[in-house]
Amino acid sequence: MTLLSRSDLFDTACQALSAAGANDTMARLTATALVEADLQGLASHGVTRIPAYAAHLRNGRANGQAEPRVLRQHGAVLMIDAGQGLAYPACHLAVQQGIELARQQGVAFAVVANSHHFGAAAYHLRPVAEAGLVGLALGNSPAAMPAWGGKRPLFGTNPIAAAFPRAGHDPLLIDLSLSNVARGKLVVAAREGKSIPLGWALDADGQPTTDPQAGLAGSMVPAGGVKGTLLSLVIDLLVGTLTGSHFGFEADSLLDDEGRAPRVGQVFLLIDPAALAGQETYFSRIECLVDVMLEDPNVRLPGAQRFSRQREHEASGVEIPEVLWHKLQQLAAAPGVA
Amino acid sequence: MTLLSRSDLFDTACQALSAAGANDTMARLTATALVEADLQGLASHGVTRIPAYAAHLRNGRANGQAEPRVLRQHGAVLMIDAGQGLAYPACHLAVQQGIELARQQGVAFAVVANSHHFGAAAYHLRPVAEAGLVGLALGNSPAAMPAWGGKRPLFGTNPIAAAFPRAGHDPLLIDLSLSNVARGKLVVAAREGKSIPLGWALDADGQPTTDPQAGLAGSMVPAGGVKGTLLSLVIDLLVGTLTGSHFGFEADSLLDDEGRAPRVGQVFLLIDPAALAGQETYFSRIECLVDVMLEDPNVRLPGAQRFSRQREHEASGVEIPEVLWHKLQQLAAAPGVA
Numbered sequence: 001m002t003l004l005s006r007s008d009l010f011d012t013a014c015q016a017l018s019a020a021g022a023n024d025t026m027a028r029l030t031a032t033a034l035v036e037a038d039l040q041g042l043a044s045h046g047v048t049r050i051p052a053y054a055a056h057l058r059n060g061r062a063n064g065q066a067e068p069r070v071l072r073q074h075g076a077v078l079m080i081d082a083g084q085g086l087a088y089p090a091c092h093l094a095v096q097q098g099i100e101l102a103r104q105q106g107v108a109f110a111v112v113a114n115s116h117h118f119g120a121a122a123y124h125l126r127p128v129a130e131a132g133l134v135g136l137a138l139g140n141s142p143a144a145m146p147a148w149g150g151k152r153p154l155f156g157t158n159p160i161a162a163a164f165p166r167a168g169h170d171p172l173l174i175d176l177s178l179s180n181v182a183r184g185k186l187v188v189a190a191r192e193g194k195s196i197p198l199g200w201a202l203d204a205d206g207q208p209t210t211d212p213q214a215g216l217a218g219s220m221v222p223a224g225g226v227k228g229t230l231l232s233l234v235i236d237l238l239v240g241t242l243t244g245s246h247f248g249f250e251a252d253s254l255l256d257d258e259g260r261a262p263r264v265g266q267v268f269l270l271i272d273p274a275a276l277a278g279q280e281t282y283f284s285r286i287e288c289l290v291d292v293m294l295e296d297p298n299v300r301l302p303g304a305q306r307f308s309r310q311r312e313h314e315a316s317g318v319e320i321p322e323v324l325w326h327k328l329q330q331l332a333a334a335p336g337v338a
Numbered sequence: 339m340t341l342l343s344r345s346d347l348f349d350t351a352c353q354a355l356s357a358a359g360a361n362d363t364m365a366r367l368t369a370t371a372l373v374e375a376d377l378q379g380l381a382s383h384g385v386t387r388i389p390a391y392a393a394h395l396r397n398g399r400a401n402g403q404a405e406p407r408v409l410r411q412h413g414a415v416l417m418i419d420a421g422q423g424l425a426y427p428a429c430h431l432a433v434q435q436g437i438e439l440a441r442q443q444g445v446a447f448a449v450v451a452n453s454h455h456f457g458a459a460a461y462h463l464r465p466v467a468e469a470g471l472v473g474l475a476l477g478n479s480p481a482a483m484p485a486w487g488g489k490r491p492l493f494g495t496n497p498i499a500a501a502f503p504r505a506g507h508d509p510l511l512i513d514l515s516l517s518n519v520a521r522g523k524l525v526v527a528a529r530e531g532k533s534i535p536l537g538w539a540l541d542a543d544g545q546p547t548t549d550p551q552a553g554l555a556g557s558m559v560p561a562g563g564v565k566g567t568l569l570s571l572v573i574d575l576l577v578g579t580l581t582g583s584h585f586g587f588e589a590d591s592l593l594d595d596e597g598r599a600p601r602v603g604q605v606f607l608l609i610d611p612a613a614l615a616g617q618e619t620y621f622s623r624i625e626c627l628v629d630v631m632l633e634d635p636n637v638r639l640p641g642a643q644r645f646s647r648q649r650e651h652e653a654s655g656v657e658i659p660e661v662l663w664h665k666l667q668q669l670a671a672a673p674g675v676a
Contacts, residue, residue: 076413178565
């Protein structure tokens with residue numbers, strides 16, 4: 001492992017994306033998100049994604065010159081076109097404009113069409129919580145789980161995140177995917193030559209496997225059986241029908257270099273407590289629940305570990321596997337895309 | 339079992355609720371919802387609930403004279419006060435006004451405060467789908483599952499439902515609770531003197547149990563482990579902080595006769611596809627996914643079984659356990675509450 005400061009990791013990540021063809025804003029917003037994931041201990045959603053992102057920028061699966069734009073705004077809904085660029089600038093625009101809209105309308109339903117991998121879903125909700133709003137984030141991803149009773153993977157592992165602001169404390173941050181584990185953990189295990197526990201994945205014949213490569217070629221085990229499958233269907237439907245983006249089964253894996261533009265999508269729901277029972281009620285009620293949760297010494301608040309790791313790593317630096325760090329440096333030094 | 343026509347079951351259900359003190363609208367809307375659940379094969383959410391509802395109406399846990407009213411409307415949000423009545427009139431009002439609001443604003447976020455058990459969550463979304471809108475329904479319920487790592491039940495089994503309309507077909511209807519099974523199934527098993535499978539519930543010491551009574555005194559097993567727990571926390575937070583209603587841990591069981599008014603809440607999100615990628619895109623995209631799902635002969639569309647059972651039982655009648663039918667007749671014939 002190589003110990004790096006946040007700024008060294010950020011600079012190299014940014015350069016690697018720029019050299020592959022990302023415009024300045026895309027490189028900066030993408031590197032910010034990925035480095036924050038590494039700081040929070042979410043290696044599977046951190047700079048480990050950059051080699052695939054760079055390949056996509058170079059081979060046209062992602063458009064480095066895309067600039068997100070507002071396709072529609074009507075009442076309390078907002079639709080952003082990511083233009084098949086990396087997802088971060090479009091999600092940033094959806095959230096920034098969504099915050100304004102939720103303040104006016106009490107709620108904003110902001111969707112992103114024609115998008116790409118959006119990393120750790122909860123990342124996008126930090127500014128929402130800082131604005132004193134409640135946020136939910138959903139995204140679909142390439143097919144990894146079959147419909148219940150079926151064999152062919154159709155739905156993604158489709159993350160769900162939520163952020164609830166607290167007065168004077170980190171927000172409560174919930175972030176999960178609908179497979180038992182995120183697919184990115186198989187990628188990390190495969191890269192490191194490690195086996196995976198039973199219950200994470202099935203091979204292409206539908207049999208339990210401890211081989212991450214066999215799992216990547218097969219399907220992920222849904223969280224809660226049919227319930228995880230049904231919730232992933234809901235997210236695929238919300239994205240695919242309301243934004244017109246690809247369903248999971250139409251999107252090639254984001255973990256492979258080659259394939260078509262993923263054209264997946266994201267959905268953000270922002271809610272202003274002031275428009276409902278009121279801010280005062282909101283903040284006193286959330287503290288009421290937090291107090292009861294913390295009465296049990298074994299209960300940790302959701303998100304707390306991420307925030308404490310982030311503070312620790314901001315100060316001490318973050319460890320990145322040596323082989324990945326060399327790859328990022330190579331990418332950063334590579335001749336740029338015209 | 340006693341075979342009953344829909345209208346005979348409805349009339350007796352209505353009379354049982356009226357005699358216990360429900361006003362006409364409350365009795366009618368409640369009986370309609372419960373009988374539909376029985377017709378759809380959802381016995382645990384059907385007229386089996388009436389003895390507890392009637393007890394609540396008689397002892398003040400539910401106010402039979404409550405009339406739901408709009409507490410706040412601002413932009414695209416709407417807050418209804420159920421007035422501690424049975425939930426159905428308030429949910430009906432939230433959905434009816436939510437449909438109008440979503441047509442104007444593209445989306446409506448309609449919440450119900452100070453409410454009671456709302457039955458099968460997807461029931462409330464039928465009119466949403468009939469209006470051509472996408473709907474989500476969430477509700478919190480009395481504590482049944484501990485926070486992750488904790489022992490004391492804090493969060494409810496908190497149902498999530500979604501409805502997606504299709505052109506010329508029944509909507510796709512997703513309806514699930516966040517425990518491995520709904521708590522109502524333990525009640526039915528306990529009433530019928532049957533054991534329950536391992537994996538449904540833990541006893542009060544946190545040990546797996548096959549005894550439904552021990553499970554009701556203990557906690558429910560969350561669907562997908564920590565993921566079910568986290569999603570149930572999200573729903574408890576949405577309801578408890580935004581509507582000011584009770585969290586699950588503040589609400590006494592809806593299955594017991596005695597206790598305080600539950601004051602739980604519900605959340606409905608209604609989305610107009612016309613305000614996003616458009617109706618034409620919506621309807622063609624949903625058929626695209628349905629076609630792919632049905633390529634596998636073992637895949638059933640979500641909700642299809644409910645609709646086919648309902649059509650069958652509308653024609654042939656529905657079977658109700660004899661002891662329950664006698665109880666309903668007794669309640670219907672009981673002296674009314676002044």
